[in-house]
Structure formats: structure tokens, C-alpha cells
Amino acid sequence: MDFRTIVDIPVSDVRIGHSTRMMLFGSCFSENIGRKLLQFKFQVDPNPFGILYNPFSVSAAVRRLLSATPFSEADIVFGNGLYHSMMHHGSFSDPDPSACLQKITERFEKAASMIRETDLWLITFGSAYAYEWKETGRIAGNCHKLPDGAFRRFRLTVEDITEEWSGLIETLRATRPATKLLFTVSPVRHWKEGAHENQLSKSALHLAIDNLQQLFPENVRYFPAYEVMMDELRDYRFYDDDMMHPSSFAADYIWQLFGDTFFSDGTKKINDEWERIRKAMEHRPLYPGTGTHDAFVKDTLRKLERFTEKYPEISCDEEKRMWLGE
DSSP states (O other), X not given: OOOSOOOOOOOOSOOOOTTOEEEEEESHHHHHHHHHHHHTTOEEEEXXXXXXXXHHHHHHHHHHHHHTOOOOGGGEEEETTEEEETTSOGGGOBSSHHHHHHHHHHHHHHHHHHGGGOSEEEEEEOOSEEEXXXXXXXXXXXXXXXXXXXXXXXXXXXXXXHHXXXXXXXXXXXXXXXXXXXXXXXXXXXXXXXXXXXHHHHXXXXXXXXXXXXXXXXTEEEOOHXXXXXXXXXXXXXXXXXXXXXXXXXXXXXXXXXXXXXXXXXXXXXXXXXXXXHHHHTOOOSSTTSHHHHHHHHHHHHHHHHHHHHOTTSOOHHHHHHHTTO
């Protein structure tokens, strides 16, 4: 007897390989998948604006990168002892305005340099609730714990999201006609919105994505991370201590399903080869400097060099420098 319901996820016609150039935007799922993709040496730029939750903040970030409009001191605000960008996550904030702007600029320039060469966009919507900053009338990517009265809270409609993203997808297709967008809905419940409100919010996101799939069948795909968490992994043992975020086991399980959906057998083989090398490099010796350890270091370096010769599309320069202590 099977004591859980299995979400049937067919193998996708969209294939992700180590030559696929990807950008990730959105909430925590983008962060988790982004870390995994980086760990396995994929060409990916995850969340250059940090975690963003609502669809309009994500689209604003993509549009800003497409326009290559740099950020300046005029984009920085002060609150709670820190300088912030209303388009960025709090990880970019800093007590020093110059340091805040520098962090933003470095990430922005890196992302802007590759955005027009992107093959695949992985977009995760977290919430349909948005916060309009009254001072400018623009939707904030993050409120940075500024006073509630500075914002107008409202829920984006299915039509709002569909219209905004239809225009953006048309822009992306004009740049790269074959570009693909892979949408997900974050399985993290926004409990502070209220139980019923959270359901309404997630429903709006699902319906909007379905609309986009109907409008752009050649370009838009959906991965059911939300459904897997809510159905296959509905037990609280698969959640973190806050009972809201997936546990590390759940994140690894969803990553496995993601690979089964989008990776070819060849890509999985490369991942397995790299994982063995990566784990060897993470090994912490009990007796460094011994003959046994020196032999282990040389053997691992040979494996690393053979890997890069076999797969020249994968850069391991950083790992080589680290392993050699440079």
C-alpha cells in the first residue's frame, strides 16, 4: 500500500545541459535550485536582485536589466540604520550608501552582460500580494521593515499578471525567439497573509501561469514544485523548523525530480562525475602534509584536469586555484 499521492511529472521537451545559459528570478525556490545548479557547474546567474516575491517585482528586475539602466544614489533610500534599494532584497543593504550601491552595481553589471544571451529563464512566483511604495507609486521588491504606512498592500489579479508578463515575454522573444521560460510557484506558504489569503494568492499565480502557457505554448513551461510539496511531501517531517519552508531532504527530493524532468542521461552522467570530484575536494584531512594526503591531492587534481579536458564547456578554474591553494 502506498501512503502518499505521487505527482506525475512527464519528461520535458526542454532540455537543460551544461551549455544552457540560464537566469533565475523570484522567491526561495529560485534560490534553492540556483544553488544546486551552481553546485553542479551549470551556467546560471541566480537572483541578481536577491529574493523577489511578487510577479511585478520580478518583471521590473528583468526589464531593468534589459534596458541596462544602471543604479545611482537616487535609487537608494535610508531606513532602520541601513541604505536600501526598493528593487532589491535586504542582502544588498548596507550602513554605507557607497557599499550598498557597489554591491548592487557589481551584480547588475554581471547579469546585464549575459541577459541577452540567456537560453532559459526560471521564474518562481511567491505571492500575488504586492506593496506599492506611496512615495513613488511603484511596487517595492522588498519593504525593508519600513513603516507600514509607507505602503499600500493589494493583491495582483490574474489579469494583471497575465498582461504584464505577456508584454515581457514578447520583449524576450524579440531578443531571442527560441528563449524558454520555466515557471514555478513557490511551495512556501505566506502564512502572515492569512490561511485563506495565501490560498487566493497562490491560486492567482497558478491561473496566470496557465494563461501564459496558453498564450505562448512554444516558449512557456511549468514545473510543479508547489504540487509536489503540497501533495507528495504534505507531512510536516518534510518541513523546516518554521513549518513553512521545505526541509533539506525535501529540497533535495524536488531537485531530483527537477533533474529527471529536464536533464538528459548524458547530463546526469556529468553531474555524477562532478559530484564525486566535488566531494573529494570537500574532504578535510586529519593529517595534512603526510605522504598519503599528498597522493590524495595529486590524484584529485588529475581527476579535475581530466574532467575539464573531457567537458571543455565546464570551467573549473576556481576549483583548481582553491585546490592548489593559490
